[in-house]
Amino acid sequence: MVLIFRAGAPVLLLFLVLAGGAAVAAPVSLPVSGERLLAADREPQNWMSYGRDYAEQRFSPLQQVNQYTVENLGLAWYFESDNHLGLETTPLVIDGVMYFTGAWNKTFAVNAGNGELLWRFDPEVPRSKSITACCGAINRGLAAWGERLFLGTLDGRLIAIDRVSGEEVWSTQTTDPEQAYSITGAPRVAKGLVFIGNGGSEFGTRGYVSAYSAETGELRWRFYTIPGNPEEGFENDAMERAAATWNGEWWRYGGGGTVWDSIVYDQELDQLYIGVGNGAPHNRRIRSPGGGDNLFLSSVVALDPDTGEYLWHYQEVPAETWDYTATQQMTLADIEWQGQQRKVIVHAPKAGFVYLIDRNTGKLLSAEPYTTVTWASHYDMDTGRPVEVEGQDYDGEMAVVFPSAMGGHNWQPMAYSPATGYLYIPELDMGMPFDEISPPDYKHLKRHFNTGYHTDSGDTGQRFSQAMMAHLPKSHLLAWDVEQAKIAWKLPHPHIHNGGVLATAGNLVFQGTSDGRMLAVQAESGEVLWQFDTQNSVLPGPISYEVDGEQYIAVAVGRGGVLTSNTGRAYPTGNPNNRIMAFKLGGAASLPPFERPERPLPPPRTDASDEEILAGRALFDRFCARCHGANAVGDGSVPDMRYLEPVWHENFEAIVLEGLMEQAGMPRFDDVLDSGDVRNIHAYVIERAHEDLELRQESGWWATLKDAAADAGARVVSWFLRP
Structure with missing residues (x-):
């Protein structure tokens, strides 16, 4: 074995002499130290943390791919996963190796130059955990530190993984x-550290953040975000002061945050x-x-990062009641604001x-709508x-x-x-x-029900429908001038729920879309x-x-998660396996x-009455639509119920009530549904399958018009109108 140092970069080349005498070069990283992370701009070839640097600006200093050369960008390689579930990972790249996560917290290391698999790690998350996963x-x-990677799992573990092997x-249980x-x-x-x-406010949990030793996994500190039962x-001191801003028995509901x-x-x-995050329940009253x-x-x-001691706070939405979390990405910057560097x-x-927000004091400097x-x-x-608008808090x-x-x-x-x-904001x-x-028993809620937002039928639904048709859902890539506090430009997208953003020194902004495109746009004009x-x-x-x-x-490709599965829009290309795709100039892959896949014919319609099918729809919307x-x-990340093979119809009740597919991630519902409920749900599913078949058998402008209306947001509207 021969070690060769490459000058000017913290990389070793490890030559392994194999049995046949051939030498294979593999990149070997030096530890990811605090010094390396603090000086991330000195290593623009790497992406060592979630937002690339501690400021989480997601800005790359690289500029070989720029506004003049980007037309020559092509696919260099892709890595295909083994499932269709959602892929939301931001890969890390450290000294020529890419690390990323997939569904069920499976973790992969691949050669960043060609996508060849180096290793995979499966934490074996119980599939039954899907019932208490919101999204x-x-x-x-x-995250990376030293010679380790750190992974948070769906079942609440924090795991340290050796980066080489x-x-x-x-592993430690954090929840x-x-x-x-x-x-x-x-x-x-x-x-x-x-x-x-963690997540879980939809189920009545109490929020907190924890710090663990990267070396040993020992808990160093924990900061709760809302107060608990005062009697305990x-x-x-921060929790005692916070408790003065709550009333009633909030801890009985969990409280959220x-x-x-x-x-x-x-x-x-x-x-x-x-x-x-948001409160639990959502309704502040x-x-x-x-x-x-x-x-x-x-x-x-x-x-304080060393102790978890409270320093300051700024509350963006006091007494929030609309699920307006403040958990979205924060970016740190030094700017000129009103003649001063801030x-x-x-x-x-x-x-x-x-x-x-001023980082020294927490003082609000500006708040303008985007x-x-x-x-x-x-x-x-x-x-x-904020100055709230009367009537928007749905009081009665x-x-x-x-x-x-x-x-x-x-x-x-x-x-x-x-x-x-x-x-650059992916705006919705x-x-x-x-x-x-009505107030659910949040502390004993074992699954996420769609009970947070709804309308009644009749006049209420009609008024909502009229309001939504006057302002259909739209989505843009939006450029916000930070120092001027105003919109610089907007690029409209044909569908809602589009991807995250990367900015580069090549005067480019990259974004993926929900309809299956990867875009590069000019950073100043869009x-x-x-x-x-x-x-x-x-x-x-x-x-x-x-x-x-x-x-x-590079980007992770594959829809899934709560927003794409809930929009009620079919995707014309189906849903191939999730992938990591990497592009370079001259890429020819x-x-x-x-x-x-061929869509199977639905079984015959049942003898269920219109009332039973309507009841099945209501149950489906409450328990299944998520x-x-x-x-x-369905969006294809999980089975589209309109296109089930006969075997699933034959075993429908066993799947829903007996947990036949629980080990694959489909939870059982025998604690909240009975056989009559399941028959009604099944009747509704079969009815929807026949409606879809009839639509596909139609031809001409009417079918095209209905498809276009669905893509324009009609199905999104109907989701929010569900009983």
């Missing part, structure tokens, strides 16, 4: 397995910022009937405003509080509110370019109805300069890296042709 068996990525080093917690976000790491949050005492995505380390100020701001819901909270957090979360907003008219800059009467609970911007990463001063311009709901047919939706953000002097653009799609229109 699919997905994961957004890894792919073997588990240690109470008896509660409905889950982890979908990527861990963050700094100063030898791994920071991890408070963990710290989970930290399920954004955690950012500020290397300049040595502070850790966490984005806190249920969880805190006497009013109050309900700290620290929908807040950015600054902590260190700021730039945040564009669900609530529809771009917030500029999408349609109706819940608040503006922010009072003296108090830093349904209200159509913008943004929807999906938010003006959800988990898909945004990017900030220091070259243009623009923040969409509203939805909110209505009063002009589309290049596109590639990916055969599938692109949801996460792309990355850029360099191997052997060639720049690559091609994807295999994909042919949509995965199988509104109106039983």
Whole structure:
């Protein structure tokens, strides 16, 4: 074995002499130290952390691929996974090796230059865990420190993996397995500590963030985001102060406030910022009937990274009641603001405003809408509080509110370019109805029901339908001028729910779309300069890296998760396996042709009455639509119920009530449904299959018109109108 140091880069080339005497060169990385992460710009060939650097700007200094050469960009290689479930990962690239996660937290290492598999790791997450996972068996990525990778699993474990061998080093349970917690976000790491949050507020959990030793997995500190039962005492002064902003018995419902995505380390100020989620229940009059701001819901909270001690907070939506989480990506930047240099957090979360927050103090500098907003008219800059619009809090009467609970911007990463001063946001311009709901027993809720937002039939539904038709859902890639606090340009997309964003020094912005395109646009104007047919939706953000002097653009491809499965829109290309795709100048690889599977004929219609089919629809919308799609229109990441093979119809009740497919991730529902319920659901599914068949058998302009209407958002509207 011979070790060769390559000058000017922290890489070793390890030559393994095999039995036949041949030598195979494989990249061997040096440890990912704090010094390397702090100086990420010195290694533009790598992508060593979730947002590339600690500022999480998702800006690559590489510029071999630029606005003049991008027309020559082609597919270099692709790596195909073994399933159709959602792929939301941001890959890491460290010294020529790419690391990424897939469904059920399977983790892969591949050669970043050609996509060849080096190892895979399966944490063997129990498939039954899908019942308490809000948004699919997905994961957004890894963290790296030393010679290890760190993975948060759907069942709440934090696992350290050896980066060379792919073997588990240690594992610790970060959540109470008896509660409905889950982890979908990527861990963050700094100063030898791994920071991890969790999800589960939909099931009545209490939010917190934890720090573990990267070396041993030992818990170092934990910060709860909302107070618990006052009779049990408070963990710290911050929780005692927060409790004064709650009323009633909020702890009985769990309260929410989970930290399920954004955690950012500020290397300049040595502070850790966490984005806190929504309340549970969503309706503030249920969880805190006497009013109050309900700290620290929908807040950015600054902590001491060494101890977890509270430093400051800014609450973006006091007493939030629309599922307006503040968990979306936070970006750190140094900008000129009103004649002064300021260190700021730039945040564009669900609530529809771009917030500029002073990183030293937490003071709000600016809050301007980047999408349609109706819940608040503006922010009072003296108090830093929003001015709510009367009637938008659905107090006793349904209200159509913008943004929807999906938010003006959800988990898909945004990017900030220091070259243009623009923040690039994957925007969703969409509203939805909110209505009063009865208080469920959140602490004992074992599964996620679609009970949070609904409308009644009749006049209420008609008024909502009219409102939505006047403002159909839209989606854009939006460039926001940070220093001017205004929109610079917008690129419209044909469908909602598009992918995350990458900005580069080549004056380019890359984004994937839900209709299966990878785009490169000119960063200053939004002009589309290049596109590639990916055969599938692109949801996460792309990355850029360099191997052997060639720049690559890579992205995870494959729809899934709650937003694509719930939109009720069929995808014309079907759903091939999820993939990682990497592009380079002159890339000449091609994807295999994909042919949509033959659709089986549905079984004969049942003898169910119209009332029973309607009851089946209501049950389907409550228990099944979260995965199988509104109106039983699936996105292909899980089976589309209209195209089931005969064997699934024959075993429908055994699957739903007896758990026949539980080990594959399909939960059983015998605790909430009986045989009569299942017969009605099955009758509805069969009816939808026949309606689809009749539509496909039609020809001419009428069928085309109905397809276009569905793609324009009619099916999205009908999802929100479900009983």
